[in-house]
Amino acid sequence: MSAVTAAEAGFLSCHACGLVHRAPGAGHDLRCARCGAALHLRKPNSIARSWALLIAAYVLIVPANVLPVMAVTSLGQTEADTIMSGVIYFLTHGSWPLAVIIFTASVFVPMMKLAILTFLLISVHRRSSWRPVDRTRLYRLTEAIGRWSMVDIYVVTITVALVRLGNLATIEAGWGAVFFAAVVVITILAAESFDPRLIWDHCDARST
């Protein structure tokens, strides 16, 4: 049994509606015959775009962790918490399940996602043919876990709402939360820009 990729057979499909077209020579500005979307064999500038977004995420993750995520004012005293100091607070005050949720959602998952995308980009850059199935699985994993990293923003929002209701203290979301949300969104865009078919291009070339 031999499988042929669409690119090898001279076909390309529309990203928007899926209609398959016969590919003419390179260098054409192609449009889908059915829906008018731009056609390309691989996402254009996939690697450069993913790198740019990934580097932006690495830069923004610093203020996201250093700046306070929220500030609580109670009895005239203001206490600002970063992500890690929040985790430590919940750990020392016996709410370890909350500490685990916040650590997983705001430290572990975003870091894992950045690490996986960096690894995939380097492997494609080096034209690696190492375990393409596993690398494709890793890519699917980043898409699957990505949606859970926004949990942290919900935790901040719910805490703010609860404390406001109780009137015991004033609580405000800090700049750290803004940077954190930016990291999450930019990482999602970086994963979106990466074309997982690039993983297979070098492997297919070797096997034929």
Ligand SMILES: [Zn+2]
């Ligand atoms: Zn189309």
